[in-house]
Amino acid sequence: MEELGSTLLQGKVPAEWLSVSYPSLKSLGSYIKDLKARVSFFQGWQKGDEPSMFWLPGFFNPKALVVGSMQNYSLKIGVPMSGVRLVVGTPRDSYVDSGLCVYGLHLEGASWDQSLCSINEAKPGVPYYEMPELTIFALEVGGAYQDDWYSCPLYNSPDRKKSLCSSCNLSNYIVSIDIKCHESPEYWIKRGAAFVCQTEE
Structure with a gap:
């Protein structure tokens, strides 16, 4: 837990997250923004027609x-x-x-x-x-x-x-x-x- 907190404070994506995530080289802030955009894109596709x-x-x-x-x-x-x-x-x-x-x-x-x-x-x-x-x-x-x-x-x-x-x-x-x-x-x-x-x- 201490290592996780230290990684977050450094603005990096924790290894535990990346082990179950899509590959990414982004910093923590950019990664979160990218993740939200991915979820939004596929939710829109799920609710409507093929884009x-x-x-x-x-x-x-x-x-x-x-x-x-x-x-x-x-x-x-x-x-x-x-x-x-x-x-x-x-x-x-x-x-x-x-x-x-x-x-x-x-x-x-x-x-x-x-x-x-x-x-x-x-x-x-x-x-x-x-x-x-x-x-x-x-x-x-x-x-x-x-x-x-x-x-x-x-x-x-x-x-x-x-x-x-x-x-x-x-x-x-x-x-x-x-x-x-x-x-x-x-x-x-x-x-x-x-x-x-x-x-x-």
């Missing part, structure tokens, strides 16, 4: 939602999952209506040009760029969208370690999503550009 937009970081296992949309598309067109890729769409794309609308992501190592719907140079002093609402849709590999696309990895947390917790066997890496780029994909690989669901704050 038109999904708060991806609010899911314990975001991979299930994203990969599920890939699987639905692969079954629809009759190709294996390995033949499907995820792409961030623009409002001009005819595919967007069948996509997965998400919000709450951050972009590390880069920023976002909303007018061009493409990755851009990082803003000075902004380690995690808050992304606007995105529509992610699946396409068959070898179809449209071939060149000038960066396969941007999506992680649960920015530390990018392989596993988030040993008890739940939850992988930190979720999936890669193709986004438009004006430089070569190698340019963004060297900068370590990636989507993250959670930040430290």
Whole structure:
């Protein structure tokens, strides 16, 4: 009990809480705020219809939602999952209506040009760029969208370690999503550009 009280006074999330919680790197105050937002999101879903937009970081296992949309598309067109890729769409794309609308992501190592719907140079002093609402849709590999696309990895947390917790066997890496780029994909690989669901704050 003394150790628990000391941890709380330091503004940290107690290990006892994290042992039965979703993985988080946040401080105590940010963790409580995040927990309340998660409860509110799912209570709203429970009381009403399926939301038109999904708060991806609010899911314990975001991979299930994203990969599920890939699987639905692969079954629809009759190709294996390995033949499907995820792409961030623009409002001009005819595919967007069948996509997965998400919000709450951050972009590390880069920023976002909303007018061009493409990755851009990082803003000075902004380690995690808050992304606007995105529509992610699946396409068959070898179809449209071939060149000038960066396969941007999506992680649960920015530390990018392989596993988030040993008890739940939850992988930190979720999936890669193709986004438009004006430089070569190698340019963004060297900068370590990636989507993250959670930040430290």
